[in-house]
Amino acid sequence: MNILVADDDPVVADVVRRYLERDGMQVVVVGSGSAALDEIERSRVDLAILDVMMPGGNGIDVCRNIRRGVHGDLPVIMLTALGEAEDRVLGLESGADDYVAKPFSPRELSLRVQSVLRRSTAAAAEPVRGTLTDGDVVADLAAREVRVCEHAVSTTKREFDLLVFFLRNPDTVFARDELLERVWGWKFGDLSTVTVHIKRLRAKLGDAARIETVWGRGYRWSTRPDTDDPSA
Template sequence: MCILVADDDPVVREVVRRYLERDGRTVVETGDGRAARAALAGIGAPDEVELAVLDVMMPEPNGIELCRAVRSGRRPDTPIILLTALGDEDDRVLGLEAGADDYITKPFSPRELALRVASVLRRSARPEPAPHQRILRDGPITVNPSAQLVFIDDAAVTLTPREFDLLVFLLRNPGQVYSRESLLERVWGWDFGDLSTVTVHIKRLRAKLGARHRIDTVWGRGYAWGRTDIAGEASDA
């Protein structure tokens, strides 16, 4: 398995590669979107890409376009971290809505990026089946935590690792209200980060579950699964 680092700045690629290799990672570098797409397809890479670090502004396809292509391709659950020089919240949200698991704004600490890579990989790792991890059900929704599978009325639903973790957490804690800060800590394992990360993942999870979702917005407090008895109602915002 290898990490793909795609950025048109060779200095950025070199620094990121050195820090990731210190952690024992195998790294493949590309300078544009076309080469990155080939590596993700298994062309020119020494091994299967287990995570991609994509520059938003690299030559076509850019990081956001490539992220969207991955999410609709043969390996839609490939973890993706976006590198962006765009600091506006709208730009960061655009990247998250494209399917990114995380993003880092330039200039950044390469050590922080290495830590984010480790965090995303840890969350996306598929564990061996564990008998004690019971199947979760809520109406037509069935979730197998061990196999990381989700079904609605027997039809499979494809979720990213973060979306899956978020769904499992909510299903295991029905009726409980969690703030965005709390979800960032409990689901992402971060004690810092942009709260819009949680907002966008909630929006994406609602969209994928469709009318079957029971994620309620509790205004001024956060989110809850199946808690329509309190002030607030489900929202796509």
């Protein structure tokens, strides 16, 4: 697998490179956002690790550019400063598949890389056809598109995966850690990742959203009229 590491801190980049190479990855290191986009355009990249704060376009802007382009399905892991919740939320909203807060364990990052790659490979191999429908919400599996009342709704890759999971498992309550494992494919991670995606998906679906909060237990997609407070 070919991994792109974009970080302007040479010490961090070198540590990450050595750990990933030890796990059999091919690693290219660049020091700016613009260099990261250039590398993605000219080389095969299977996953990108982007630092939020770097010159030539920060990681969030780079991720948004990736999602808008021909490499829109490229898995992305964001590196954020410890405690910068806003950066983590923006990273997820920009379409990042995961984030790791600095300072971090290089081994943990390596495990996250492997997890995201497994999930991405499995999704690519899974046959996708047909649609899932509930009320005014339609998810086109082949096109990976969502429509609400016949109008297209833009979703990130993970938001789409979350919606599809709910539509396939209606009226079933899932705790955040269950969703993290079954949608993200992670056995560990920050549960706020799930909360952010739930809120974003509700906002995009509007009145058609049937994601209910079951207090003390988790979330469910209800095929019945909403009765619970939808706030996360």
